[in-house]
Amino acid sequence: MKLLFVSDSFKGSLTSLQTVHLLTKAACEVFDQPDCSGVAVADGGEGTTDAVISATGGEKIYVKVKGPLFEEETVYYGKLPGNRAVLEMAAASGLPLLPERKRNPLNTTSYGTGQMIQDALDHGFSDISIAIGGSATNDGGIGAMIALGARFLDEQGNVLKGIGRDLAHISAIDLSNLDARLKKTKITIMSDVTNPLCGPNGATYTFGGQKGGTPEILSVLEQGMQNYRNIIRKDFGIDPDELEGGGAAGGLGTALRVFLNGEMKSGIDTVLDLIGFDERLKEVDFVVTGEGRTDWQSCFGKVLQGIGERCLKYGIPVVALSGSLGKGAEQVFEHGVCSIMTTVNAPMSLKEAMNNAEQLYYSSAVRMFRFIRTGMVLGEQSSVKETSIS
Incomplete structure (x- = not known):
């Protein structure tokens, strides 16, 4: 299974490359020898x-x-x-x-x-x-x-x-x-x-x-x-x-x-072209992206929209792991993103979330990959049942 990690930075807490490292660590905990790769990305703004x-x-x-x-x-x-x-x-x-x-x-x-x-x-x-x-x-x-x-x-x-x-x-x-x-x-x-x-x-x-x-x-x-x-x-x-x-x-x-x-x-389109993103998608099974906060603005030239639309073109599923959700976050589903999970796991202040960003991100990544693994198991079971019936 080939996974590609392409997340925006979580401003003030996690860099784009840190998310790649944490996602790789979490994927290796959940899956058996996954083929993981990642790349830093930004939307044309700072960084x-x-x-x-x-x-x-x-x-x-x-x-x-x-x-x-x-x-x-x-x-x-x-x-x-x-x-x-x-x-x-x-x-x-x-x-x-x-x-x-x-x-x-x-x-x-x-x-x-x-x-x-x-x-x-x-x-x-x-x-x-x-x-x-x-x-x-x-x-x-x-x-x-x-x-x-x-x-x-x-x-x-x-x-x-x-x-x-x-x-x-x-x-x-x-x-x-x-x-x-x-x-x-x-x-x-x-x-x-x-x-x-x-x-x-x-x-x-x-x-x-x-x-x-x-x-x-x-x-x-x-x-x-x-x-x-x-x-x-x-x-x-x-x-x-x-x-x-x-x-x-x-x-x-x-x-x-x-x-x-x-x-x-x-x-974001320029950045994706500069880093050869489409070429990196070859043989990838699914992509994980994300950002510090996902809301309606995420559909106006931000990383989630850009990643989602590129992957949609190639039929590759995309899931997002974001720090928090705001008004209109669900609009990203119209741009190729299949689902969003958040890193926070309890009521907490922004300061607390940022101070514990690394651990919160890692534990939420593990939960996310467990959901994905469950979906894969269900898909395999459904395939076996269809074969038995036929």
């Missing part, structure tokens, strides 16, 4: 680079970049087989890099993300996947583009720095010095955000508040974003408000699509 490096045998490449306020940061991205690279925008331009008192999207930049892309080009990568969740920025991606050679000019022809407040002052966009290697580079944008660049559902008003934007700041940023949008419309013949996901990462989604011809893809 994506580490998961893909682990799954593909890649390596980390370290680089010094400018953080959201132009402070120096040492970050890394992933070198993968096949001349591919994977990076997380949040590593260089993410909200966790800033203390709350310094969060102001008028002042933050995505410049460091552009430096990461530049370094990947310098290393010869021609296939770059970029996870763009968790940004501290609302600069329309102009900071990243400046790092790659673009220039954004005001009415007097002055070159702008590449921060949120600069959007209102853009008068012209000059791509003549944009790194020429980008024309031959495949850019994949990992995001499940579908928001447009501007408007009530756009980058500023949907995500700006969590980045430190007050109502006054958001009003200034939205006016700037509209100016940026209008120039793109005029000079490039593209309307960012019609680009699904153009508002992702404070508008970086627009910059990557318009200026670098990037392709927007589901985070």
Whole structure:
């Protein structure tokens, strides 16, 4: 019997690879010499680079970049087989890099993300996947583009720095010095955000508040974003408000699509492609996945949905082991997941569950595999009865 374990991390308690180890240990306790394998996975958000490096045998490449306020940061991205690279925008331009008192999207930049892309080009990568969740920025991606050679000019022809407040002052966009290697580079944008660049559902008003934007700041940023949008419309013949996901990462989604011809893809689907998930499914009898909490959001580009749909395509059953269930968790059954079990075994606080996560996970895995073994026995008995009757 061949089993494949592909679970998301349980944030704050268990890594994806820890779940693989615990599931393997539990399966060996219940089944007779099972063929177990596992792989780290993420949905395109935090931990994506580490998961893909682990799954593909890649390596980390370290680089010094400018953080959201132009402070120096040492970050890394992933070198993968096949001349591919994977990076997380949040590593260089993410909200966790800033203390709350310094969060102001008028002042933050995505410049460091552009430096990461530049370094990947310098290393010869021609296939770059970029996870763009968790940004501290609302600069329309102009900071990243400046790092790659673009220039954004005001009415007097002055070159702008590449921060949120600069959007209102853009008068012209000059791509003549944009790194020429980008024309031959495949850019994949990992995001499940579908928001447009501007408007009530756009980058500023949907995500700006969590980045430190007050109502006054958001009003200034939205006016700037509209100016940026209008120039793109005029000079490039593209309307960012019609680009699904153009508002992702404070508008970086627009910059990557318009200026670098990037392709927007589901985070989990991109990760599964990068780790060769479909190939790993060959001859697998069933798959175990899971996450810290399963609810209605699990059907919007998360690990359970992605794993379930891939396995459904090949007729492979999937069961999920999750920390807890919330409203709408049963919706994952429509996406190929056959059943869900939880790790908690009694009423307890979240703190208690997280402090005892490893033991709770292991014991629930044993219970889950015992149920599966019981189902297998029933199936064998039913087959024997049918043979006897015939």
